[in-house]
Amino acid sequence: MARKKNRMSTEVNAGSMADIAFLLLIFFLVTTTIASDKGILNILPPKLDPNNPPPEIDLNERNIFTILLNANDQLLVEGEFRDNPDGLDEDVKAFILNFGQPDEEGTALYNTLPASLKALSAKLPDSSDDPGEAVVSIKTDRGTSYDKYLEVFDLTKKAYFDIYAARVNLSTDEYRALTGKNDAEVSLQDKGKEGIPMAISIAEPNKIGGN
Amino acid sequence: MGKFGKKNKVSENIPTSALPDIIFMLLFFFMVTTVLRDQEILVEQKIPQATQLQKLQKKTLISYIFIGKPKNTALYGTEPRVQANDALLNTPDIVQWVNQERDLLPESDRGLITISMKADRDVKMGPISDVQTELREADARRILYASTGKVKND
Numbered sequence: 001m002a003r004k005k006n007r008m009s010t011e012v013n014a015g016s017m018a019d020i021a022f023l024l025l026i027f028f029l030v031t032t033t034i035a036s037d038k039g040i041l042n043i044l045p046p047k048l049d050p051n052n053p054p055p056e057i058d059l060n061e062r063n064i065f066t067i068l069l070n071a072n073d074q075l076l077v078e079g080e081f082r083d084n085p086d087g088l089d090e091d092v093k094a095f096i097l098n099f100g101q102p103d104e105e106g107t108a109l110y111n112t113l114p115a116s117l118k119a120l121s122a123k124l125p126d127s128s129d130d131p132g133e134a135v136v137s138i139k140t141d142r143g144t145s146y147d148k149y150l151e152v153f154d155l156t157k158k159a160y161f162d163i164y165a166a167r168v169n170l171s172t173d174e175y176r177a178l179t180g181k182n183d184a185e186v187s188l189q190d191k192g193k194e195g196i197p198m199a200i201s202i203a204e205p206n207k208i209g210g211n
Numbered sequence: 212m213g214k215f216g217k218k219n220k221v222s223e224n225i226p227t228s229a230l231p232d233i234i235f236m237l238l239f240f241f242m243v244t245t246v247l248r249d250q251e252i253l254v255e256q257k258i259p260q261a262t263q264l265q266k267l268q269k270k271t272l273i274s275y276i277f278i279g280k281p282k283n284t285a286l287y288g289t290e291p292r293v294q295a296n297d298a299l300l301n302t303p304d305i306v307q308w309v310n311q312e313r314d315l316l317p318e319s320d321r322g323l324i325t326i327s328m329k330a331d332r333d334v335k336m337g338p339i340s341d342v343q344t345e346l347r348e349a350d351a352r353r354i355l356y357a358s359t360g361k362v363k364n365d
Contacts (some may be wrong), residue, residue, distance in 0.1 A: 021234035037273050038264040066296045135244040142337030146330050147259045154261040179268045205340050206357035
């Protein structure tokens with residue numbers, strides 16, 4: 001009776017600590033969004049200087065691959081009507097690697113290409129002379145949906161990335177994942193691009209179907 | 212001889228006293244790596260899908276611009292609007308905004324400022340090209356069409 005001491009436990013019960021931490025963890029998992037900054041990179045042309053207009057460059061029509069997108073999201077690719085852009089990447093690739101009338105540099109470039117890319121060269125007289133000359137032009141209306149434009153732009157980029165990747169023996173995804181954070185990656189990137197500039201021209205849209 | 216009785220007893224209890232620490236480590240990891248959205252998005256954002264996504268190495272160079280139909284149509288109307296930071300901008304104000312953003316960067320990186328265009332997929336090309344014209348005017352020519360990965364079906 002007298003001996004019975006009311007001893008207090010000195011330890012704090014830590015068993016539920018994990019549960020509390022779990023609750024917090026789940027709260028943060030649900031409420032936070034990982035900022036995604038992935039996207040398709042595009043470099044806009046410099047602004048026009050009214051005093052110093054850009055030099056007129058005469059390009060042969062055969063060196064321009066025109067893609068028109070109208071306000072109904074229909075395509076006109078090199079004068080041919082299309083309902084959807086499927087397969088456009090293959091057409092762009094064939095256009096870039098046509099080697100119709102390559103100059104000296106173009107011939108040297110052609111000889112460095114791997115066999116899989118050489119096979120795409122059709123040497124048509126009415127397609128691009130050589131990759132250094134080839135330009136892909138995308139023109140939209142103001143009423144064209146952004147979604148469709150991006151799809152076409154995406155496919156055009158894919159054509160270029162496919163070529164670059166094939167030149168350095170990587171898959172397209174691997175090539176695109178190169179960020180140039182070290183010299184080895186930069187040299188791979190440069191080797192892929194060498195002699196084949198990514199010439200995608202985005203024309204000013206027509207005032208049709210928009211405001 | 213007499214040692215048969217000794218059983219090699221293995222304790223079946225897994226010590227769980229380190230569990231809170233492990234969970235806390237996970238918690239801190241998520242707290243550090245995730246960014247709380249510090250701005251309210253005033254325009255609709257259904258980001259389009261694409262396949263040829265690239266990641267930029269330096270995130271600090273990126274400024275975000277949001278284009279889409281305003282969520283509050285009673286106040287802002289139904290035409291696509293441009294949002295930067297936490298306010299809706301008129302198209303001519305973009306140049307000023309870009310210059311402000313550029314001033315926040317260290318001097319050596321100012322030429323490399325990249326604008327991530329988070330445009331809704333329902334926006335037409337008209338507003339997009341107006342924004343692009345302004346960005347050219349502001350000499351912020353590196354743009355990133357923000358998009359999410361597309362599941363390939365081939």
